[in-house]
Amino acid sequence: MIEHINDTKLSESETAGLFLLERSLDYVYSAALRAVALLGVADHLVDGPKTAAELAQLTEADESSLYRVLRLLATKEVFRQNESGQFELTAPAQHLRTDAPSSLRSGVLWVTDEVMWGSIGEIVRNVRGETFKKIHGMNFFEYWKERGVSSDGYDFHNAYDSFSNKENEFLVRNYDFPNGSTVVDVGGNLGALLLGILRRNPTLHGILFDQPHVVNRNRLGELGDDKRWEISPGDFFKSVPKNADFYMLKYVIHDWNDEDCIRILRNCREAMAPGGRVLVMDPVIPKGNTPHIGKLLDQLLIGVCEGGRERKEEEFRQLFARAGLRLNRVIDTGCHVSIIEAVAD
Structure with a gap:
């Protein structure tokens, strides 16, 4: 030997x-x-x-x-x-199996897609001021809408659901909704998060709010009780459904610059019922040099979303204040996505 x-x-x-x-x-x-x-x-x-x-x-x-x-x-x-x-x-x-209950395969393919890979590879161009729109001729969401379904069988919306599946499990079990509440999922994509919340909370009523071509593909029929949910197509920069008790925004605020975020949050503030709450579901960047997945996602946002960013707790506090809201608490869900709860100021 x-x-x-x-x-x-x-x-x-x-x-x-x-x-x-x-x-x-x-x-x-x-x-x-x-x-x-x-x-x-x-x-x-x-x-x-x-x-x-x-x-x-x-x-x-x-x-x-x-x-x-x-x-x-x-x-x-x-x-x-x-x-x-x-x-x-x-x-x-x-989780790479296509038949797994919470398959991440489409999500993995999406975040390693050529356009995502290229955006990270060219991140120096973004750091120097070039945007996704300048490079590709359209913004990130327009790009995926025009591209449609890839040859590998995924598009932005089902891939986003795949990417979010595992996070949703943490979010659903870490917030207690009062019985009989109405919950609006703002920019809720195909409704995976709302579906999980309605399953866990049998007295809630849910409203899935997103663009028409998105909500028409929703998954809420899987609940088995069509009386407990509805879809509402629209544009969250203009308005959101009125008089609900909770407005959830998962991976919405992090896509936009401060001014756009304030418009979205203000629309929620003006629409919510008395005593209503806004639940932003995004990573909260920790202080110092602590490793955090949110810091990785933040690099993606530099490349793909003009003005988009992951934020610190104080930055959320400031956004809320400018939208007529007050940060009430930050809930650590056990994964990298927190629930940042805001109430009327």
């Missing part, structure tokens, strides 16, 4: 240099994750472990290349290589 001996002691500078080199390659993991999502590798492992050769045949991929991709992802516990050399599903990899 060959003995490997390495008693080299690295200096602090050498350790730091190697750390930086590794960070510069972090994007490779995202690329590998996109590859296995596109190939549907997780679906082929539902019935048990398989070798790279078997998976390559099933996915019409090159065996050697696929093995190397899976080997890398296994270092991050996305898939696992067992002692027999076969690859098997791990808990994270389960």
Whole structure:
């Protein structure tokens, strides 16, 4: 047996240099994750472990290349290589299955899509003042509306639902709605969050508010009780449904600059019933150098949403004040998305 001996002691500078080199390659993991999502590798492992050769045949991929991709992802516990050399599903990899209850496959494909990837790759252009609209000729939401369904079977709206599924579980169980309340999901996409809330709270009435082409695709029929919900098409920059008790805005405020946010929040303030509340559901950036997923999402927003940003608690407080609201509390849900509750000032 060959003995490997390495008693080299690295200096602090050498350790730091190697750390930086590794960070510069972090994007490779995202690329590998996109590859296995596109190939549907997780679906082929539902019935048990398989070798790279078997998976390559099933996915019409090159065996050697696929093995190397899976080997890398296994270092991050996305898939696992067992002692027999076969690859098997791990808990994270389960979420790549197309039939998983909270599948993240479409969400992974969306956030690693070429337009997202390119926006991050060209982030220096944004830092220097060029916007997504200047680069692509239309804003981020116009781009996805025009693009429609991709060749890989996802569009902005179902991919957004996929991306949000796991977060919604935390949000639904961490806010207590009074019995009989009416809840408006402002910019609620296909209604996944509202659906979860109505399922957990059987006395609530829900209103899904978004653009006509979005709400017409809603998922609320899955509730099995059409009397408890309605759709309301519209533009939140102009108005929102009136006289509701709660106005939820998940991943809405972070898409827009301060002035646009104030318009949206003011519309909610003017529409809500006496004693009503606004629930902004966004990451709250912590102070200092603490790692937080919100800081990663904030980089995406630099690239794709002109003026969009993740905000600190004090920044939410200031937005609310300018919209006639007062920050009442921030609820830590256990994931990176918090519930920032505002009441009438």
